[in-house]
Structures are given as C-alpha cells and as structure tokens.
Amino acid sequence: MEKVLGYDCDGREIYEYRILRAIFSNDIDIEDLEDADPRMYCAVVANDGKAYAISVFDWWNKALIRKRENIKENEEIPIIIKSIDEMKNYELAMCDGGEKEFYYDFDRNKLKTQLNTALNKDKVINKNIGDDSYER
Numbered sequence: 001m002e003k004v005l006g007y008d009c010d011g012r013e014i015y016e017y018r019i020l021r022a023i024f025s026n027d028i029d030i031e032d033l034e035d036a037d038p039r040m041y042c043a044v045v046a047n048d049g050k051a052y053a054i055s056v057f058d059w060w061n062k063a064l065i066r067k068r069e070n071i072k073e074n075e076e077i078p079i080i081i082k083s084i085d086e087m088k089n090y091e092l093a094m095c096d097g098g099e100k101e102f103y104y105d106f107d108r109n110k111l112k113t114q115l116n117t118a119l120n121k122d123k124v125i126n127k128n129i130g131d132d133s134y135e136r
Helices: 062-069 084-089 108-120
Strands: 019-022 040-045 051-056 080-083 090-092
Touching: 040 084, 040 108, 051 084, 051 108, 080 084, 080 108, 084 090
Parallel strands: none
Antiparallel strands: 019 040, 019 090, 040 051, 051 080
16 A cells, blocks of 8 residues: 655645646646746655655746746756645646546656755755755
C-alpha cells in the first residue's frame, strides 16, 4: 500500500509520482488564471526520506513560466523544489475527463536522481523565506 505524503487543496491524498498543479487549472486554462503558478509538480520521496514536489513538464507552459518568472529566452528554466506541505495550495492534476489522477509516466529513477542531486547541492540560488521551497 502506498504511503500518503500529504494533501492537496481539496483534502485529497497525495501519493508518490502524482502530478499537482495550480488550483482551478484542471478546469480553466492556466493562462486565464492571472496569478496562478504555471508549473506542474511531481510528488517524490527523496533519499532523506522526506517528500517533496519537484517541477516537471516545464516545456508544457515554458512561455508562460518565462513571462511570469521573468526568465529570459536565453536562460535555462530552473527546476523548483517545494515541500510537500506546500501542495495544500495546489490540486491533483486529473486526466480522462477528471476520472483519473495524472501520474508521472517518464523515467522515475531519473526524476528521483534529479531531486536528490538538487537537494545535495551546496549552493541554493533562492530560498523562499517562510517555507521550504528551493529554486535550483
């Protein structure tokens, strides 16, 4: 049985490798949600045993991410890592007309390695005050 890592904005259980996104973006185009985070996140348990949400599929909304985060066209879009507790401000992404939860279906070992590598880096580019978010 899978371990519950946290809860989304609707109180639904978050399990590893579930995709989360901004509130209401299951129903409304993210571009129409003016202040919404255009990124999607995947719940992953790191080697330290803690659950995190790592940004994934940044190519999906890359123009909007660049615009909202003031990232220049020639700059790489950095991954963002948040604590799983912050996902209470996000919702589980749904597919198949809202019938099924959206899972991360690419190389999960590679994603976990990416998370652990980022967490182990000595230099944190930006630590948001008051939460456990990291931008690498």
